[in-house]
Amino acid sequence: MAKKGWDEFEIGAMLRSFDGKIDDIAGTRQEDRDYSENSSYTASVADWRLIKPVFNKDYCIDCQFCWVYCPDVSIISRDKKMIGIDMDHCKGCGICVEVCPTNPKSLLMFPEQEEEEAAIASWPAKNEEK
Amino acid sequence: MSEMKKIKNLKEFSTSADRFEGANLLCPGCAHSIIVREVLNATNDDLVLSASTGCLEVCTAVYPYTSWDASWIHIGFENGSTAVAGAEAMYKALKTKGRLKQPDRNPKFVSFAGDGASYDIGFQWISGCMERGHNMMHIVLDNEVYANTGGQRSSSTPIGASATTSPAGRISYGEKRNKKDMVSIMASHHIPYSAQVSPNKWKDMVKKIQHGFAVDGPVFINAASPCTTEWKFDPKDTMTIADLATDSLVFPLYEIIDGRELNITYRPKNIVPVEDYLAAQGRFKHLFKDQYKYLIKEWQERIDDNWAYLQRREEAKV
Amino acid sequence: MAFDKMELKDIEVWDGNFAAAQALRQCQIDVVAAYPITPSTPIVEGYAKFLSDNYIEGEFVMVESEHAAMSGCIGAAAAGGRVATATSSQGFALMVETLYQASGMRLPIVLNVVNRALASPLNVNGDHSDMYLGRDSGWIQIDAYCPQDAYDLNFIAFKVSEDHDIRLPAMVHQDGFMTSHTAQGVHTLSDDVAYNFVGNYKPMNDMLDFEHPVTHGVQTEEDWHFEHKARQHNDLMTKVLPKIQEAFDDFEKLSGRKYNIVEEYDTKDADVCVVCLGSSVETAREVALEMRAKGIKAGVVGIRVIRPFPFEQVRDALKDIKSIAALDRSSPNGAAGMLFNEIAGALFNTDTKALLSGYVYGLGGRDLTKAHLVDLFKELQANVDAGKVTTPLQQFIGVRGPKLSYL
Numbered sequence: 001m002a003k004k005g006w007d008e009f010e011i012g013a014m015l016r017s018f019d020g021k022i023d024d025i026a027g028t029r030q031e032d033r034d035y036s037e038n039s040s041y042t043a044s045v046a047d048w049r050l051i052k053p054v055f056n057k058d059y060c061i062d063c064q065f066c067w068v069y070c071p072d073v074s075i076i077s078r079d080k081k082m083i084g085i086d087m088d089h090c091k092g093c094g095i096c097v098e099v100c101p102t103n104p105k106s107l108l109m110f111p112e113q114e115e116e117e118a119a120i121a122s123w124p125a126k127n128e129e130k
Numbered sequence: 131m132s133e134m135k136k137i138k139n140l141k142e143f144s145t146s147a148d149r150f151e152g153a154n155l156l157c158p159g160c161a162h163s164i165i166v167r168e169v170l171n172a173t174n175d176d177l178v179l180s181a182s183t184g185c186l187e188v189c190t191a192v193y194p195y196t197s198w199d200a201s202w203i204h205i206g207f208e209n210g211s212t213a214v215a216g217a218e219a220m221y222k223a224l225k226t227k228g229r230l231k232q233p234d235r236n237p238k239f240v241s242f243a244g245d246g247a248s249y250d251i252g253f254q255w256i257s258g259c260m261e262r263g264h265n266m267m268h269i270v271l272d273n274e275v276y277a278n279t280g281g282q283r284s285s286s287t288p289i290g291a292s293a294t295t296s297p298a299g300r301i302s303y304g305e306k307r308n309k310k311d312m313v314s315i316m317a318s319h320h321i322p323y324s325a326q327v328s329p330n331k332w333k334d335m336v337k338k339i340q341h342g343f344a345v346d347g348p349v350f351i352n353a354a355s356p357c358t359t360e361w362k363f364d365p366k367d368t369m370t371i372a373d374l375a376t377d378s379l380v381f382p383l384y385e386i387i388d389g390r391e392l393n394i395t396y397r398p399k400n401i402v403p404v405e406d407y408l409a410a411q412g413r414f415k416h417l418f419k420d421q422y423k424y425l426i427k428e429w430q431e432r433i434d435d436n437w438a439y440l441q442r443r444e445e446a447k448v
Numbered sequence: 449m450a451f452d453k454m455e456l457k458d459i460e461v462w463d464g465n466f467a468a469a470q471a472l473r474q475c476q477i478d479v480v481a482a483y484p485i486t487p488s489t490p491i492v493e494g495y496a497k498f499l500s501d502n503y504i505e506g507e508f509v510m511v512e513s514e515h516a517a518m519s520g521c522i523g524a525a526a527a528g529g530r531v532a533t534a535t536s537s538q539g540f541a542l543m544v545e546t547l548y549q550a551s552g553m554r555l556p557i558v559l560n561v562v563n564r565a566l567a568s569p570l571n572v573n574g575d576h577s578d579m580y581l582g583r584d585s586g587w588i589q590i591d592a593y594c595p596q597d598a599y600d601l602n603f604i605a606f607k608v609s610e611d612h613d614i615r616l617p618a619m620v621h622q623d624g625f626m627t628s629h630t631a632q633g634v635h636t637l638s639d640d641v642a643y644n645f646v647g648n649y650k651p652m653n654d655m656l657d658f659e660h661p662v663t664h665g666v667q668t669e670e671d672w673h674f675e676h677k678a679r680q681h682n683d684l685m686t687k688v689l690p691k692i693q694e695a696f697d698d699f700e701k702l703s704g705r706k707y708n709i710v711e712e713y714d715t716k717d718a719d720v721c722v723v724c725l726g727s728s729v730e731t732a733r734e735v736a737l738e739m740r741a742k743g744i745k746a747g748v749v750g751i752r753v754i755r756p757f758p759f760e761q762v763r764d765a766l767k768d769i770k771s772i773a774a775l776d777r778s779s780p781n782g783a784a785g786m787l788f789n790e791i792a793g794a795l796f797n798t799d800t801k802a803l804l805s806g807y808v809y810g811l812g813g814r815d816l817t818k819a820h821l822v823d824l825f826k827e828l829q830a831n832v833d834a835g836k837v838t839t840p841l842q843q844f845i846g847v848r849g850p851k852l853s854y855l
């Protein structure tokens with residue numbers, strides 16, 4: 001939102017989450033919602049990250065621990081399957097990696113600049129000690 | 131009465147469409163938003179929410195952005211509970227008068243506040259809301275410190291924690307007083323339901339939140355919210371710390387029905403020593419110096435004693 | 449509607465509190481969140497009793513403090529319905545934080561303020577300390593001089609406050625005890641006529657509209673805060689007074705009772721004039737008439753709308769006056785007095801040659817007697833005769849001990 005003048009916004013510093021009417025928010029997925037420019041969904045905190053999670057679906061068992069414990073609504077799960085990470089909203093905290101129960105983990109942290117392909121190529125093997 | 135959302139397992143839970151958005155300004159690894167997500171996703175009903183001044187509020191509604199996909203209000207530090215109580219009163223009035231725009235909805239009224247805004251400055255407001263019988267839920271995001279203002283002690287800060295206004299030093303081990311038992315105080319308002327929850331035990335949380343939404347009357351929830359910034363641990367470890375909190379019984383999970391009947395809702399298979407919980411956090415680092423090690427022993431005794439007390443209460447059903 | 453209407457006589461004998469309570473009943477308030485404090489308590493007790501007797505439908509939330517009362521009103525107003533409460537003095541002071549929040553969030557709430565002194569020392573009687581404390585809070589402030597005004601001005605307050613062009617909370621002031629507890633004849637409106645004047649509540653940005661979720665009470669820092677405050681000030685400065693005038697005009701057509709943003713009594717040919725607020729206006733009018741019989745051309749100006757301050761109307765009312773007294777019923781504690789300052793601000797840079805002097809009176813319920821006003825008018829006349837202010841610019845009236853005067 002451009003920095004508008006004093007006469008160009010709603011009174012009371014009121015904000016609306018959506019443009020227009022929304023019938024059933026809890027029944028509407030993010031991709032089907034008409035977010036307003038004032039929803040933080042339209043913003044990005046990608047530049048907060050120094051390290052990023054990379055998802056390797058080969059090992060994922062869709063347990064959804066990463067989904068439930070992600071503080072930033074950044075684990076994208078659809079139809080009970082983990083399908084990816086929302087890199088606009090991920091702050092790189094690494095909780096998803098910590099709670100991932102697979103061996104090897106299906107999520108690992110890499111430097112922000114690391115290419116995904118290279119990250120996947122360097123994925124560790126199963127840890128036999130566990 | 132609306133139908134309770136069916137959440138048999140985590141896979142089913144993960145089909146929820148979140149009503150809390152990312153790109154909020156909470157710290158990486160903040161437990162507040164994990165708790166908020168678990169609470170909001172526990173129901174499909176409409177929500178009227180408030181946040182008292184604090185981390186959650188200043189990080190999720192900074193103009194021109196909001197992270198809330200539900201009706202939401204913030205007034206001040208002390209009065210978020212009463213804001214929701216006022217909205218709930220208006221809902222009742224308009225329902226009586228037949229003026230609701232969507233009369234078929236069953237909105238849930240929830241106020242979120244930190245421990246500072248609940249145990250301290252907002253104590254009276256919450257007590258009022260609980261006593262008056264509003265159909266609302268107050269949830270404390272209990273990180274045991276004034277995190278938003280930079281780490282001052284609150285009446286939820288536990289003994290031995292170093293906070294900026296009760297700092298550990300050459301002759302001080304930090305906070306001198308034990309944490310206030312807010313769940314008991316609120317249960318003593320004879321409210322239908324009060325409980326302690328922790329985000330790592332998501333199923334216990336969801337069950338309690340759903341129970342709270344189902345009962346008629348005020349509900350008080352105290353939620354453990356490990357604070358990466360003020361408890362001084364790595365952001366990735368938030369759930370590890372929460373596990374240590376619940377499994378050491380520093381943060382026991384229980385509920386109190388009608389201000390009387392206490393049920394323990396989680397019994398760790400392997401109880402972890404309190405020392406492990408303390409050792410994982412920078413705020414207790416000084417306790418491991420020789421001069422203060424006796425406090426760790428006292429901590430364990432206090433936690434054991436509290437666990438025994440909770441079990442006695444559970445058995446006695448009083 | 450499931451509640452009963454009340455048959456009122458054309459003229460009822462009501463004190464200011466009961467008149468205000470009746471107005472709240474007739475406006476069919478949806479939520480009252482309130483806390484008792486003398487002398488305003490009977491207003492909300494009245495609402496509670498009407499509710500108990502089925503003369504109204506709504507929710508009465510008896511909270512645990514005035515801060516919570518206004519907090520509950522804010523939540524209720526943001527939810528989307530008609531909201532009112534009442535308070536005085538210390539309760540008002542406790543509310544102050546939330547007053548700014550209510551106005552900043554642009555929520556229409558009507559607060560009946562039964563004016564009372566502020567401690568310390570503790571005092572339950574009327575002065576304007578609480579009214580003055582609220583004057584920068586971004587609320588509309590309208591002043592009743594008698595029970596009739598207290599009744600009528602509540603209707604005006606709802607009509608203006610809830611207007612979608614305005615959306616600002618409004619206070620209706622009346623003097624503690626002198627107005628609130630003094631029964632007088634009050635001309636009534638029938639329930640239907642009164643309600644139709646105010647109209648149905650029209651929600652805006654309401655939290656109970658689940659198809660349009662709304663975020664209220666955001667944080668703004670240096671990049672946005674100034675613009676929001678500027679917007680609120682602009683609307684107070686440019687929109688409120690025309691809307692109040694419109695409501696006064698409509699109300700006159702309905703009731704025959706005429707209110708003005710600034711009330712003028714015999715000012716057209718006056719040489720000397722007293723400007724004051726509250727029940728003192730009526731006392732001053734009576735004395736002014738007596739002074740005229742003695743050859744002093746005396747007039748009185750009552751400020752009906754305190755915020756937004758009616759600079760133009762005050763300027764017009766006082767433009768030909770030769771000597772003006774500003775009467776402030778609140779200790780300025782180290783300054784000249786609100787009315788003195790605002791009047792000076794209104795007249796400065798105009799062609800007026802008026803002499804302005806200030807008087808502080810009536811603190812903690814001390815009577816302003818007719819004798820005080822006779823002396824005061826004589827002083828003003830002496831100023832006119834001398835062509836300059838012959839007294840100190842600030843004098844205390846009615847206080848024991850050596851004469852107090854400054855400036």
